[in-house]
Amino acid sequence: MELRKQKLYKAVLLFIPLAFCYACNNSNRLPDRVTFTEHIAPLFYKHCTVCHRPTGMSHIELVNYNEAKNYASAIAYVVKERLMPPWPADPHYTEFSEQRLLTEHEIKLIEKWAADGAPEGAKDKMPPEPEYPAGSAIGTPDLRLPLQPFFLKANSSDRFLLVKVPFELPRDTYAAVVEFVPGPHNVVHHVNGDMVKYDFDKKKDVFEGQRVSDMVNDTNIIDAFKKLGLPNDDGTYPVLEKSVVNYLPGVYAQRYPGGIGGFFLPRKGAFLLNDMHYGFTRDEDLTDSSYINVFFTKTPPERIVQEFQLGTVGISPVVPDLVIPPNTIKKVHSSYVVPMDISVLTVNPHMHLLGKSFKAYAVKPDGDTIRLISIPRWDFNWQYFYTFKKMVKIPKGSTITAEGVYDNTKNNLLNPYSPPRLVRDNNGSMKATDEMFQFIISYLPYKEGDEQVSLEVPQKPH
Ligand code: HEC
Known part of the structure; x- marks a missing residue:
């Protein structure tokens, strides 16, 4: 009797989780008929159409049924x-x-929809299309500064430019965020941009000089700066604020919540895209017309975001040297001991076409590991500035290590050379056919309670 009771008891115990599990499976069960209007469109609007729409970065449009079904x-x-x-x-x-x-x-859901012949479903189930502010991924800018349109020949390869985008404002103010918007041909590969801050009296005309300098022809950077009319009227140089506008495909201009980030915007200044990279062009000539959006704020930043980078041209060397013989897989790393407590906001791993995987972590003085990022399958096209959900404290004395693996064999479909050739870093050359190994960290000096500060602000308009 006793035994039977026990068995029954056990059976009930077993049954309860099973019943729950059945319920949970049930709620996750696929509908018998998956349709575009009812199930797929909402999902595309949430995850895909920010890029896959008529003015988005991809040529493929997933906004309407007729386009998506193909x-x-x-x-x-x-x-x-x-x-x-x-x-x-x-x-x-x-x-x-x-x-x-x-x-x-x-x-x-998507797999079933495709397997069942991509049915449309009832038209009245179609959700309203999300609204995207025109010409910006993050909002309505206060100021739009077009770059000088730039002509690119058909079938041309990497171009690296210095681009000046001058501005004069009615008064000094602050910028909350500055956004680079690539032209509609999507040939801009990446942009790193600083800001030149002029003292009002020291520069009469911020618009003088050329707007663009080709880094191949102007090998001397000082000559290039002069051509662009960057120096003050007396020949001295104005102050440069680093890294205020960056762009990579799919990356939104980075905003942080309350009081973090942003910078002083002088009446007279210029954005200096010190590394504007155009990738390969297709079969036709084109003229790129990218621009910069500035979002003002009245309040000065309470905490100014800072940055350091490990690896190529950074604060810690690549070990061993980044020299990758043909037909080899090569592992490298770079380590740095942080000299004070820091709160990490974003991380940005950077490699070029031979990249295979990337991993970074910090080991605290007590031996604990803080995970930073792992990219098991490196994708050259998608090199985000990854922002943590909450700030990550790395205590003083921790060692940050970044590890990279490169594939210089013919199995790597992106290998720029066939047959493979020796590839190496080249004084920080950004050319896609030279390699790089970098890990860029943006941070604040640590303040009590930073670990609790959420960095999640809506970046996407929906
Ligand atoms: C951050 C931007 C972005 C997002 C988000 C995005 N895509 Fe893409 N997608 C691209 C780009 C860029 C390409 C490359 C093709 C091009 O340039 O048109 C692409 C290519 C594709 C392709 C073609 C692949 C091939 O090999 O030809 C498909 C299919 C696709 N995306 C589906 C989706 C779906 C479905 C979603 C959402 C679940 C999605 N994408 C989300 C940017 C994006």
């Missing part, structure tokens, strides 16, 4: 392989703010 099987493939939405960082290692990931259930 891509159904390609879509099923890219979501299953987790190639789209593009998010190379491993979410099981570390999670970031605004990470672009589909749930297993969402992937299954």
